[in-house]
Amino acid sequence: MATLRSLRRRPRRLRRGDTVAVVSPSWQGADVFPARAERGIADVASWSGLRVGPAATPDGHPAGSRQARAAQFNAALRDRDTKGILWMIGGLAATELLDLIDYEAFAANPKVICGYSDATVLHHALYARTGATTFYGPAVLSEFAETGGTPPFTRSSFLDLTMHGWTGDFPRSAEVYDEFVDWAGEERPRVAEPAPARTVLRPGTAQGPLLPACVPSALQLLGTPWLPDHQGHVLALEFANDDGYGPAHAARDLWQLRHAGLLDGIEGLVMGRPRQWSATARAELDRILLDVSHGLTFPIVTEFEFGHTDPVLTLPVGVPVQLAGDNLRLLEPAVR
Structure with a gap:
């Protein structure tokens, strides 16, 4: 092809x-x-x-x-x-x-x-x-x-x-809507809570085109002609919260990424904020991330505002970014 x-x-x-x-x-x-x-x-x-x-x-x-x-x-x-x-x-x-x-x-x-x-x-x-x-x-x-x-x-x-051709530091949300309200049930706005702060799990700086993904979905492309080259990218990874997806599922999927070589040669990793995970589950995810990335040196930031969380950032695929500490900066406009 x-x-x-x-x-x-x-x-x-x-x-x-x-x-x-x-x-x-x-x-x-x-x-x-x-x-x-x-x-x-x-x-x-x-x-x-x-x-x-x-x-x-x-x-x-x-x-x-x-x-x-x-x-x-x-x-x-x-x-x-x-x-x-x-x-x-x-x-x-x-x-x-x-x-x-x-x-x-x-x-x-x-x-x-x-x-x-x-x-x-x-x-x-x-x-x-x-x-x-x-x-x-x-x-x-x-x-x-x-x-x-x-x-x-x-x-x-x-x-x-x-629409605006914006560049700069991706903003932070001071609140999160983590509550579940059944779409077929009660119609009311969700209650906002204070958002967890972004966390630098492994310090450092990185630069490269951004590649966002929901991990279980990205894994479906392994072994196909439609898998993009991950090397040189800053990955932005997150998980759905369907069917009780938790740390054990995240460990399974992240290890598959590692063994498939998709973490080799990346520049940095930004992890999306998990929805409705307890503090214990979040701490377990941090441990898993460090374990999965052993021997690799890219910086890691967690609790980022994208994916299956609300409110949510829009992230461009393939546009250069710079990761420094817990800050992600878009270096070029994503649109003409």
């Missing part, structure tokens, strides 16, 4: 009035929570000035099939009037689409693509095949549909990265 890599290619920045398509490459969550999906779409449109709506799914495939999901994603990639793509929600099924994605269309016309969790699979595949920047950040059904509106921290980071 030929590579289409062109190093550090950036999409055009989004502008007010641009059309942005919402896609569902994995779980069809909007079918389960249609009112919440509509609220998320309306909310992001209200403060961004973007024209946001569900991407069309071409006829001819059963709804929710891998062919239908790929056709929807490819239609958004190919449509010249669609300037950006937002994930509706993650899931477990993006890997089913890897051989159906139109990588050539994205290489010819990179556009802002934003999502997290299972979106890792397609972020990394697009980066491996084209070298173009995408964005590991909020999704419609989760962050943008938050009861009471998108948190200002989440909103500002998304706008800065995708």
Whole structure:
């Protein structure tokens, strides 16, 4: 499979009035929570000035099939009037689409693509095949549909990265929404708590292109042609909190990364803040990280505000950053 890599290619920045398509490459969550999906779409449109709506799914495939999901994603990639793509929600099924994605269309016309969790699979595949920047950040059904509106921290980071061409130190959130509120149950804003401070687990400085990922999703690319080269990157890793995922699962997955050689030659490691983990579980994760990275010298920072936490930063794939202590600085704009 030929590579289409062109190093550090950036999409055009989004502008007010641009059309942005919402896609569902994995779980069809909007079918389960249609009112919440509509609220998320309306909310992001209200403060961004973007024209946001569900991407069309071409006829001819059963709804929710891998062919239908790929056709929807490819239609958004190919449509010249669609300037950006937002994930509706993650899931477990993006890997089913890897051989159906139109990588050539994205290489010819990179556009802002934003999502997290299972979106890792397609972020990394697009980066491996084209070298173009995408964005590991909020999704419609989760962050943008938050009861009471998108948190200002989440909103500002998304706008800065995708519309403003921002550079500088990634901001810190003084609060965290760690509470679980059932989407099918009580509709109320979650209660904010003081956020844990970022922690320097191993001091040092590092510089390189950023590569964010949800670890269990990234592991699905091992042994495939869609695995990006991790060497020379600053990794930003995090975990989902589904099905009781905890330190034992993190240890299993991080050791697989280590044994696969994906931690060899990296410049630094930023760990996302785990959601709903106890202080004991967080301390165990620190021990695991130091154990897994024994013999390697890259700096490590934990409790970073991205991934399965709220509020959340938007992080660009493949754009140079500098890690110094517990500070991460974006060195170049992520958009043209």
